[in-house]
Amino acid sequence: MLRIAVPNKGSLSDPAVQLLKEAGYKQRRDPRELVLVDERNKVEFFFLRPRDVAVYVGAGTVDAGITGRDLLIDSGADAVEHLELGFGGSTFRFAAQPGVASSVADIQGKRVATSYPLLVQQHLGGHGVTATVVRLDGAVESSVRLGVADVVADVVSTGTTLRAAGLEIFGDPILTSEAILIRAQDAPVEEIAILTGRLRGVLTARKFVLVDYDVPGDQLDAAIAVTPGFEAPTVTPLHGSDWHAVRVMVPRVEMNQIMDSLYAVGARAILTTELLAVRV
Numbered sequence: 001m002l003r004i005a006v007p008n009k010g011s012l013s014d015p016a017v018q019l020l021k022e023a024g025y026k027q028r029r030d031p032r033e034l035v036l037v038d039e040r041n042k043v044e045f046f047f048l049r050p051r052d053v054a055v056y057v058g059a060g061t062v063d064a065g066i067t068g069r070d071l072l073i074d075s076g077a078d079a080v081e082h083l084e085l086g087f088g089g090s091t092f093r094f095a096a097q098p099g100v101a102s103s104v105a106d107i108q109g110k111r112v113a114t115s116y117p118l119l120v121q122q123h124l125g126g127h128g129v130t131a132t133v134v135r136l137d138g139a140v141e142s143s144v145r146l147g148v149a150d151v152v153a154d155v156v157s158t159g160t161t162l163r164a165a166g167l168e169i170f171g172d173p174i175l176t177s178e179a180i181l182i183r184a185q186d187a188p189v190e191e192i193a194i195l196t197g198r199l200r201g202v203l204t205a206r207k208f209v210l211v212d213y214d215v216p217g218d219q220l221d222a223a224i225a226v227t228p229g230f231e232a233p234t235v236t237p238l239h240g241s242d243w244h245a246v247r248v249m250v251p252r253v254e255m256n257q258i259m260d261s262l263y264a265v266g267a268r269a270i271l272t273t274e275l276l277a278v279r280v
């Protein structure tokens with residue numbers, strides 16, 4: 001049985017569980033459940049603290065897990081980033097009160113508060129900067145006002161938390177993070193491939209929609225130029241006329257522009273439908 005670690009709390013937990021459900025895996029109903037066996041798919045899920053996922057995968061006691069890239073790096077664990085999962089996006093940034101620092105070099109000799117000490121130490125070391133890293137469990141933004149640090153290094157999503165604390169981002173991003181599937185060095189290759197295929201199937205289905213339309217023969221090439229498709233669109237002749245029915249996958253974000261363009265070249269009965277899962 002493939003053993004998979006899933007975050008039990010925090011921002012990554014709900015979207016991770018949702019992704020696994022959509023990929024056809026059984027998920028827990030009771031948030032107190034720590035282990036769940038999915039007999040049908042031959043997978044065992046372990047619900048662990050997001051920070052600990054990489055530790056277990058790195059130790060090889062579970063084969064794979066869902067975590068954030070920032071958490072993986074900060075864990076120092078010997079696990080492999082295997083697949084980007086398209087949620088939990090954030091950047092990891094330095095911030096301070098206005099005028100205190102404008103680049104990483106300005107951190108020299110200062111105190112940096114963070115919940116990600118290894119990630120920050122590695123970044124500072126890479127820039128030849130020596131600083132005192134103050135490890136905090138959370139609410140890092142308050143550390144400057146409360147006098148335990150001069151600079152913070154933290155996860156930034158909207159920036160609202162930093163602004164509310166009177167801090168400004170400075171320097172280049174330390175890291176761009178998102179939720180990722182990680183695997184153990186010696187994870188079973190075939191089982192990981194099945195898991196990856198299932199997850200990719202959902203991620204692709206989220207990015208694309210299916211468009212169907214009818215188009216007269218003399219406009220078929222113009223319509224296909226608008227919707228070239230993943231490989232090639234499916235074209236079926238309509239009974240008793242020179243019209244064709246076309247079915248094609250298009251990127252969800254471009255869906256409305258594409259429908260407008262199709263209409264403009266003479267396509268009619270243009271329908272868009274959701275995809276549940278895809279193998280391409």
Ligand SMILES: Nc1ncnc2c1ncn2[C@@H]1O[C@H](COP(=O)(O)OP(=O)(O)OP(=O)(O)O)[C@@H](O)[C@H]1O
Pocket residue numbers: 009010011012050051067068069070071088089090138155156157158177178
């Ligand atoms: N707005 C956000 N706030 C915090 N973490 C975020 C946010 N957006 C994405 N993430 C990602 O979520 C992961 C942090 O997981 P964690 O479980 O610590 O979440 P949390 O929401 O901070 O929970 P906690 O209540 O334990 O602080 C990191 O990979 C981080 O990059």
Ligand SMILES: O=P(O)(O)OC[C@H]1O[C@H](OP(=O)(O)OP(=O)(O)O)[C@H](O)[C@@H]1O
Pocket residue numbers: 137138139140141154155156157158159160161162
């Ligand atoms: O840029 P924003 O959209 O404001 O989001 C970023 C904030 O969210 C997280 O905090 P969280 O709520 O997880 O609390 P914590 O600091 O205690 O982990 C993170 O540590 C930042 O403080």
Ligand SMILES: [Mg+2]
Pocket residue numbers: 138
């Ligand atoms: Mg947090």
